[in-house]
Amino acid sequence: MLGYFSRIVARFGKHRGLAAIVAGVIGLLTIDFSSPAQALPSFARQTGQPCGTCHTDFPALTPYGRRFKLLGYTTGGGEFRTNPFSSQVARDARAEYEKMMGYVKALPPQAPKKVEEDKEWVPPVSMMAVVGYTHTQADLGIVTGGPPDPYSQNNNVVLSPFSGFWGGAITDNIGAFAQVTYNAIGPGTAADPFDRHTWTWDNTDVRYANIAHFGPLDVIYGITANNNPTVQDVWNTTPAWAFPYAVSNVFGPQNPGTVIEGAFAAHVAGVGGYAFINDLLYLELTGYKTLGFSTQNSLGTDPFGAPGQLGGVSPYWRVALEPHWGRNTLMVGAFGGQFNVHPWVDTSFATFSTAVFPQTDRFTDIGFDTQYQYQGDNWWLTLRGSYIREFQRLDATFTNNLGPSGLPTNATDQLNSLKLQASFAYGADNRVVFTGQYFNNWGTADAGLYGLDANGLPLTPNSNGWMAEIAYIPFGASKMVGWPWFNARIGLQYTYYNKLNVNFANTSNPHDNNTLFLHAWFAM
Amino acid sequence: MKKALLVQMAVLASSLATPVLAADLPMKAEVPVAPVFSWTGCYLGAHAGGGRGTKDMTDPVLLVQDSLIAPGTTTGVTTVTTTPTGAVIGGEIGCDYQFAGNAVIGIEGTASGTTMKASSLVGLPFTGQTALVQANNDFLASVTGRIGYAFNNVLVYARGGVAVAGDKYDVSGGDFNGGGPFHFQGADNRYGWVAGGGVDWAFTRHWSMNVEYDYYGFGNGPILMTEQFSSANGVVINGVVNVKQTVQVVKVGFNFHIWGSGW
Numbered sequence: 001m002l003g004y005f006s007r008i009v010a011r012f013g014k015h016r017g018l019a020a021i022v023a024g025v026i027g028l029l030t031i032d033f034s035s036p037a038q039a040l041p042s043f044a045r046q047t048g049q050p051c052g053t054c055h056t057d058f059p060a061l062t063p064y065g066r067r068f069k070l071l072g073y074t075t076g077g078g079e080f081r082t083n084p085f086s087s088q089v090a091r092d093a094r095a096e097y098e099k100m101m102g103y104v105k106a107l108p109p110q111a112p113k114k115v116e117e118d119k120e121w122v123p124p125v126s127m128m129a130v131v132g133y134t135h136t137q138a139d140l141g142i143v144t145g146g147p148p149d150p151y152s153q154n155n156n157v158v159l160s161p162f163s164g165f166w167g168g169a170i171t172d173n174i175g176a177f178a179q180v181t182y183n184a185i186g187p188g189t190a191a192d193p194f195d196r197h198t199w200t201w202d203n204t205d206v207r208y209a210n211i212a213h214f215g216p217l218d219v220i221y222g223i224t225a226n227n228n229p230t231v232q233d234v235w236n237t238t239p240a241w242a243f244p245y246a247v248s249n250v251f252g253p254q255n256p257g258t259v260i261e262g263a264f265a266a267h268v269a270g271v272g273g274y275a276f277i278n279d280l281l282y283l284e285l286t287g288y289k290t291l292g293f294s295t296q297n298s299l300g301t302d303p304f305g306a307p308g309q310l311g312g313v314s315p316y317w318r319v320a321l322e323p324h325w326g327r328n329t330l331m332v333g334a335f336g337g338q339f340n341v342h343p344w345v346d347t348s349f350a351t352f353s354t355a356v357f358p359q360t361d362r363f364t365d366i367g368f369d370t371q372y373q374y375q376g377d378n379w380w381l382t383l384r385g386s387y388i389r390e391f392q393r394l395d396a397t398f399t400n401n402l403g404p405s406g407l408p409t410n411a412t413d414q415l416n417s418l419k420l421q422a423s424f425a426y427g428a429d430n431r432v433v434f435t436g437q438y439f440n441n442w443g444t445a446d447a448g449l450y451g452l453d454a455n456g457l458p459l460t461p462n463s464n465g466w467m468a469e470i471a472y473i474p475f476g477a478s479k480m481v482g483w484p485w486f487n488a489r490i491g492l493q494y495t496y497y498n499k500l501n502v503n504f505a506n507t508s509n510p511h512d513n514n515t516l517f518l519h520a521w522f523a524m
Numbered sequence: 525m526k527k528a529l530l531v532q533m534a535v536l537a538s539s540l541a542t543p544v545l546a547a548d549l550p551m552k553a554e555v556p557v558a559p560v561f562s563w564t565g566c567y568l569g570a571h572a573g574g575g576r577g578t579k580d581m582t583d584p585v586l587l588v589q590d591s592l593i594a595p596g597t598t599t600g601v602t603t604v605t606t607t608p609t610g611a612v613i614g615g616e617i618g619c620d621y622q623f624a625g626n627a628v629i630g631i632e633g634t635a636s637g638t639t640m641k642a643s644s645l646v647g648l649p650f651t652g653q654t655a656l657v658q659a660n661n662d663f664l665a666s667v668t669g670r671i672g673y674a675f676n677n678v679l680v681y682a683r684g685g686v687a688v689a690g691d692k693y694d695v696s697g698g699d700f701n702g703g704g705p706f707h708f709q710g711a712d713n714r715y716g717w718v719a720g721g722g723v724d725w726a727f728t729r730h731w732s733m734n735v736e737y738d739y740y741g742f743g744n745g746p747i748l749m750t751e752q753f754s755s756a757n758g759v760v761i762n763g764v765v766n767v768k769q770t771v772q773v774v775k776v777g778f779n780f781h782i783w784g785s786g787w
Contacts, residue, residue, distance in 0.1 A: 281566055321566055332568045334635065366635070408760040410755070414690070445752070447752070
């Protein structure tokens with residue numbers, strides 16, 4: 001292990017000191033990693049499975065991992081009791097279902113298990129930390145007027161995020177993935193008095209799940225309560241769990257995105273129902289409502305960080321087909337939602353007002369996604385694609401002239417988001433994961449939303465580029481020393497911006513934003 | 525190769541040359557029965573075809589003249605008809621259930637990107653100039669039920685349900701009344717209905733090909749048009765036009781059928 005870290009340090013040349021620090025931390029903590037989300041050691045303790053059973057590279061899920069989530073994070077099988085109330089009868093019923101679905105056949109042989117009642121219960125809590133080093137092509141700190149302490153103009157090392165989780169069963173049919181996160185403050189001045197929260201509730205998904213049989217139909221059904229549209233999804237093609245799983249939060253362009261791509265994450269609460277029929281067809285309908293201003297603030301979320309408050313209940317829907325044959329798994333699906341947003345009257349809070357405009361902006365999002373996974377003997381190949389089309393009817397923004405540039409906006413706009421990705425994970429333990437992604441956002445020119453170009457014409461939100469990442473996961477398939485208590489992931493990520501809107505790119509040259517992000521992700 | 529073929533033929537001959545026993549009665553040879561195709565299951569696929577729309581815009585003349593000069597400048601009402609045409613390419617997901625009597629019911633979601641666009645010139649009487657009215661449709665989606673009757677592996681069906689169209693409109697022209705060029709722009713997500721039908725032919729156990737015609741009705745509704753050059757100068761100039769539209773699509777699709785749990 002030490003030899004490996006020594007080699008890493010040696011390869012970083014002038015950044016050798018930084019690499020030594022990172023490697024030292026890794027060596028001290030021994031660890032595991034996970035993205036702002038899954039691959040939790042608590043899941044491993046509960047299921048008795050190595051991380052690689054559920055994850056190709058966390059948080060990207062395998063077919064088994066998707067069913068673990070669909071079954072409400074309640075699947076047991078480990079050396080620890082699943083929950084304080086679990087019984088062997090219930091465990092056997094669940095295990096029988098899993099065998100029927102055929103996914104446990106791929107698991108390595110296990111030692112005879114204890115009866116559930118004889119096991120010790122350990123609360124399914126986990127922690128994770130991401131330490132990242134960020135280098136941008138230009139010194140963006142200088143370009144943007146200089147960041148506040150403790151940041152430098154470039155080459156910053158930041159510990160962020162740091163999270164605590166409840167990840168696992170609560171009862172035989174209820175489980176949760178709940179995350180509380182510390183985020184380092186961003187560079188620059190606060191946009192409003194509530195913009196300096198460091199601790200916040202993060203992705204949360206509490207669900208009830210059960211199984212039923214209706215004639216020829218075998219159904220997993222459940223109820224999900226969560227705080228971010230798509231966080232409940234089990235494919236890594238929808239926004240909440242899409243690549244990149246870890247990003248630098250020091251600099252980088254703030255490109256306009258569709259609303260469903262996280263605009264209301266942690267600002268809303270939603271409850272919905274889902275069904276997975278015959279291990280093939282997934283259907284879901286969830287409704288979301290905005291949390292009150294003070295509730296958001298109490299949970300560590302800046303209410304003004306969202307475009308406004310939702311009027312009424314916003315529906316989110318999802319349909320997907322996942323046929324599988326042999327070692328192949330294909331998914332073709334669609335998802336979407338409609339969000340009626342009352343914009344804030346005063347996002348600076350200068351007038352101490354939390355009022356919203358009576359008019360609404362209506363965002364109608366429709367997304368299409370696909371994923372193909374192939375499980376080799378010692379590797380995974382995953383291809384993913386997603387396209388989101390957003391129609392914006394900007395009644396409130398247009399009527400009240402709320403465009404950030406100060407110029408009038410269009411009454412209606414369209415915004416599109418496309419991601420195409422390939423990922424190859426090779427190895428069991430000492431797994432190396434290569435991921436490449438093309439991203440492209442484009443939409444209607446709008447002077448109010450995106451400003452003007454040098455000729456005085458309205459700009460577009462158009463941006464595109466490439467991402468490449470190589471990640472090393474020391475513990476993927478076998479049960480290494482420390483399992484099921486630790487894991488880790490070390491990633492080197494490069495983002496190349498081919499095109500950016502100048503008003504969101506910090507500089508007129510998009511390449512100035514090209515970012516190298518070396519990160520180590522620990523979980524325990 | 526030839527030797528192997530001879531061996532196979534010998535095996536085949538020996539299997540056919542079964543001894544005839546004296547007690548055997550002449551019997552009608554058993555005719556193999558082809559399995560009846562069932563449409564029960566889910567499917568996903570892709571389609572391609574062509575579309576033609578009709579968009580009646582009222583009143584682009586009033587939009588330009590009354591917005592850029594003064595309300596009341598325009599007399600009369602002008603309706604400009606454009607007929608966007610183009611390719612329609614997309615995909616679909618659906619599930620069907622076949623009853624014992626060969627009736628089939630199902631539900632299907634489709635989404636298509638389209639290249640349907642058209643333009644038309646209209647005169648501006650106040651100045652004697654013209655404006656170019658452009659209309660395009662770049663998106664069609666629907667959720668429909670479908671009912672049909674199966675003739676074994678051929679399904680004749682009709683479908684109907686709700687639909688949405690993504691539309692963009694432009695009304696533009698050169699220097700107008702000495703105020704420079706103008707460019708009004710608007711977009712719409714228009715909800716409506718769709719009805720259609722077709723024939724689906726399952727040419728293997730998993731694959732089917734269909735030919736389908738669909739008629740979309742999107743009614744009549746207002747579109748708020750914003751003048752782009754004035755927006756860039758911090759001035760809001762806008763107006764409303766009404767657009768009535770229909771779309772007709774003919775397409776060919778290929779679907780892959782998945783038979784419940786497993787294959």
